Amino acid sequence: MKKLKIKVLLFFIFACLMQIHAQKKIVNNLFLPKVKDLKYVVIPTALERIYPNSFCQDSLPKLLKNYHRRLKDIGGYEVYLIQLNCHDIQKNSCMCFNGISELEYKLLLLRNKKTKQGKVLIVSYTLLSDSEYYDMNYTLKANQIILKESGFTEGDNGTAEPLTRTIHKIKIFNNKQLSISTIEK
Numbered sequence: 001m002k003k004l005k006i007k008v009l010l011f012f013i014f015a016c017l018m019q020i021h022a023q024k025k026i027v028n029n030l031f032l033p034k035v036k037d038l039k040y041v042v043i044p045t046a047l048e049r050i051y052p053n054s055f056c057q058d059s060l061p062k063l064l065k066n067y068h069r070r071l072k073d074i075g076g077y078e079v080y081l082i083q084l085n086c087h088d089i090q091k092n093s094c095m096c097f098n099g100i101s102e103l104e105y106k107l108l109l110l111r112n113k114k115t116k117q118g119k120v121l122i123v124s125y126t127l128l129s130d131s132e133y134y135d136m137n138y139t140l141k142a143n144q145i146i147l148k149e150s151g152f153t154e155g156d157n158g159t160a161e162p163l164t165r166t167i168h169k170i171k172i173f174n175n176k177q178l179s180i181s182t183i184e185k
Contacts (some may be wrong), residue, residue, distance in 0.1 A: 001084050006065060015066035018110070022036055024121060028178060029068055030068070030070075030113070031065065031067075031124065032065060032066065032067050032072040032080060032082075032109065033078075033111065033116075034116060035109070035111055035116060035117065036115065036116045036117050036118075037116035037117040037118070037119070038045075038060050038061055038064070038117075038118045038119075038120060039117075039119050039120070039176075040053065040056050040059035040060055040120050040121075041120065041170075041178060041180075042170050042184075043121060043122065043147065043170070043180055044168070044180075045122070045124055045136060045147070045149055045166070045168065046134050046163070046164050046166070047122065047124075047127060047134060047136070048065050048092075048122075048151060049054070050127075050134075053095060053122070055093060056094035056095060059094045060093075060094075060120060063084070063094075063095060064082055064107070064109065064120065065169060066069050066082070066139060067080040067082050068081050068082060068083045068148075069081040071108075071140065072140070072144060073113075073170030073175075074110070074130040074140055074142075074172060075110075075173070075174075075176065076112065076113060076114075076174070076176055077110035077111060077112060077113070077119075077172065077176070078110075078111040079108055079109070079111075079115055079140070080108070080110060080111065080185040081106060081107075082105075082106070082107040082120075083104070083105065083107075084104070084105040084107065085097075085103075085104045086103040086104070086108075095128050099152070102129075103125065103126070103127050104125060104126050105122055105125050106122070106123055106125070106138070107120050107121065107122055108121055108123050108138075109119070109144070110172075111179060112176055113180055116146075117126050119178065121145075121170070122135055122136075123136070123137075123147060124138050124143060124147075129151055131154045132151065132152065132153045132154075132163065133151065133152045133153075133160075134149070134150070134151040134152075135149070135150060135151075136148065136149040136150075136163075137170050143171060143172045143173070144171050144172065145169075145170040145172075146167065146168070146169055146170075147167065147168040147169075147170070148166075148167055149164065149165070149166040149167070149168065150162065150164065150165050150166075151163035153164075154185065155161065164171040164184070165182055165185040166182060166183065166185065167182070167183045167185065168181070168183075169181045169182075171185075
């Protein structure tokens with residue numbers, strides 16, 4: 001009788017885990033709403049200097065089909081968080097490059113509620129290479145996106161040496177225009 005109870009308990013645990021896993025898959029595959037005109041916003045990050053993504057403009061509609069989270073509207077834009085991982089998308093796409101497999105992105109799609117036009121910008125990334133590490137994270141405030149970026153390299157004695165510390169501020173004006181300012185620290 002004990003063996004039957006254990007088997008039933010294990011079955012219920014397995015069924016619950018499968019349901020949680022299935023729900024996670026559904027959440028990660030939410031389709032983006034229709035966007036009439038999609039523009040890539042270039043921000044002068046270390047990643048952009050090393051691997052320019054500005055030629056991604058034509059490839060974006062093929063890459064951006066799903067979103068992972070709907071965020072609070074900002075400056076009259078609907079905001080969608082999109083996660084890309086170079087393990088999951090084609091190498092040598094405009095976002096991933098040969099020899100670079102340890103690269104993850106978070107992008108924001110800013111979709112104008114009235115015109116359905118969209119702007120996409122990289123707001124978070126992690127890049128690991130042989131001797132360098134770069135990352136950037138974001139915070140959203142009223143009509144502003146703040147990006148904090150840092151980079152490190154391996155120093156002479158094996159300790160991390162800072163390469164860059166940068167803050168990028170993207171302001172969203174009432175007319176839906178973006179202003180980007182960069183501060184090196």
